[in-house]
Amino acid sequence: MSTKYQFLFFDLDHTLWDFEKNSIATLEVLYTDKKLAEKGIDSFADFQVVYHDINDKLWDRFRKGFLSREDLRWKRMWQTLIHYKIFNEVLAKEMSERYLEILPEQKIVFPFAKDLLQYCTEKNYELHMITNGFELTQHQKLKNADLSIYFDQMITSEMALSMKPQKEIFEYALAKTGAKATNSLMIGDALDIDILGAQRVGMDQVYFNPKNIPHEQKPTFEINCLSDLMKLI
Secondary structure (H helix, E strand, O other): OOOOOOOEEEEEEEOEEHHHHHHHHHHHHHHHOOOOOHOOOOOHHHHHHHHHHHHHHHHHHOOOOOHHHHHHHHHHHHHHHHOOOOOOOOHHHHHHHHHHHHHOOOEEEEEOOHHHHHHHOOOOEEEEEEEOOOHHHHHHHHHHHHOOHHHOOEHHHHHHOOOOOOOOHHHHHHHHOOHHHHHHEEEEEOOHHHHHHHOOOOOOEEEEEOOOOOOOOOOOOEEOOOHHHHHOO
């Protein structure tokens, strides 16, 4: 166990739980069940790209306080349908509800995710999570992917009344877990959310960058595979 770190704080989506693959699998079910091809959406590949682009933009607005949680949930489907000139609000809300039912049932995690968590557990690190995702959905994801056994606390934006990268959610997480910024490490995939937020409270960070995206930021550590973290701590 590292003599410097005692507490490890993980992000969930795009860090341990493969959001992109799980979301595509969920959207494929929706595409079939709602017979979207018959409604004029000819290509599933195009549909999922359009949805994820809209979802990313609305999540950014949500994090900045310009969009409510409920509006985010259904308007990402609504705007996707509008892109294809399908003006059906009822369908959008049905798709939103079904998406949130199916998504947390998916179980795909990044390579070495469970190996890493088992390693950290055996090394007696205290493992916690800090996530902006919806609380119920995140708990379901952890449980269904067999990840919940590794974590003590899940700190959500709903619980903390704050969202990454705001420093308040990190301060809340430190207070709730009894950790200090100086003996904690944040592991996440988003430079402007996980890494920036941790930096704001003086917490060291690990930037998980599996696609080797170029950037000019300076996180404490950077890894391309979760197995690399086992070499650092």
